Amino acid sequence: MQRRAFIGSALGAGAFALSGCDASRTIAGGFTGIDVARGHALRDGVQRGATPSSVQRTRVLIAGGGVAGLAAARALRARGVDDFVLLELEDTAGGNSRGGAVEGIACPLGAHYLPVPGDDAHEVQDLLEELGLRRRVAGRWEYDERHLCHSPQERLFFQGEWHDGLLPVQGVGAETLAQYRRFAQRVDELQHAARFAIPSLRAPSTSASRALDAMSFGQWLDAEGLGDAHLRWYLEYCCRDDYGAGVAQVSAWAGIHYFASRHGFHAPGDDSADRDAVLTWPEGNGWLTQRLAAPLGERLRTGQVVTRIAEMRDGVEVDVFDTATKALVRWQAERCIVALPVFIAARVVENPPELLRRAAAALHYAPWLVANLHLDAPLADRPGAAPSWDNVVYGTRGLGYVDARHQTLDPTPRATVLTWYRPLGPSAFDGTDGRRQLLDQPWSAWRDALLAELSVPHPDIAERATRIDITRYGHAMAIPTPGLRAQLGHEATVVAGRLVFAHADWSGYSIFEEAFTRGHLAGSL
Known part of the structure; x- marks a missing residue:
């Protein structure tokens, strides 16, 4: 303290x-990395209502070049649809999964790893196979060890020295260890009572999952008598790591999902304690998004501020401010995959449908x-x-x-x-x-x-x-706040007329598997 x-x-x-x-x-x-002024241009009303300087056409337009938008582009290409354009605000695609370099050394600008995906995330598994990261050997899948996180993987600076792993173990009391075991038991029980899955759109809605969604993780921990300071620090760290907010802000569903959807929670001394392998690179998940963006060529347009998306009688119109030419361009397409964060989509979609307004009001x-x-x-x-x-x-x-x-x-x-x-x-x-x-x-x-x-x-x-x-x-x-899953629903694809919405926001939290799966499904329609 x-x-x-x-x-x-x-x-x-x-x-x-x-x-x-x-x-x-x-x-x-x-x-560096993010042009804040460019991001605020829409909020500040840049070129809204102005007359476009030109009109261009494409069959499918993708608004947003994060993981979901890139996955949608890959799915279109897989279907043989090459007449599309992807519009990205920044100078490189990838959203919060981009990479950079400092003094010539590659490094992440955001997300820095991808856990080896389970069978519920088969779209991500297919991508990894396509990129040569996994292959079948003697009937079993093997991952390229060069891309798996090398050992030692984690350590914690605690009580003046470094310790293996991130859970405080050495120097803690018997009551702390007992609470670790109690939490591990409850996670195991809830894994069976409420099926957790990544992507979460493949998890059924059960009475147990709905009850967890209705309260905060902190409230659930209090009700369970899990108040040990070391356990609470660790769980606070986990929630801030995956969700950007603490146990008092995220739902109990999200807090349990962190463990139950992957490797569980293993108390010290549990012989089954074996963390899932993770894939990582010096540039983090930028390694993946760079390879998703590379085949797009001129179909990827960067430095584009989407100011308006409107559904018309025979298609969609999308107005875009080009930051390089300082011109407003109007795109016309048969349909639009809106791979934008929900709060931005709600601003740019003309006459936004009720499902979009409701989601934007619920998300933080x-x-x-x-x-x-x-x-x-x-x-x-x-x-x-x-x-x-x-x-x-x-x-x-x-x-x-x-x-x-x-x-x-x-x-x-x-x-x-x-x-x-x-x-x-x-x-x-x-x-x-x-x-x-x-x-x-x-x-x-x-x-x-x-x-x-x-x-x-x-x-x-x-x-x-x-x-x-x-x-x-x-x-x-x-942030997966209490009640958010109930408000967003469980649809695998969110469609409103000629608009298909694809972003991790529709899952209520942000990880690669959620964004990629939703983008892939949108591009597969």
């Missing part, structure tokens, strides 16, 4: 002094910050577990960091990039003003917060850092 209070006080410009870091070295950097979003920190040499380390791919500091506001060089087969110590994640949705750490904070805080304040947090396990981090590039997502992901 003392360290948590210390980190919290270090957000301001005095972080170096508080953390004991050497501030004499100049660290370059700034905000978590802002995120992703910082890529270039180091000119390896960091000094505290005692304990060896450096891992995922490295988390107990009790801090951030979610820790991943190391871009962890997947390399070259063991030579050299420069690397650490990617640090900080969700700003409501939680035990942050209030509800995260989006304002994200926009108002200067780059230097986030630099200081990062260095203060990571200087606890790495006291030489300010000496090794040369550059910090920060990517801001004002609406990074939908």
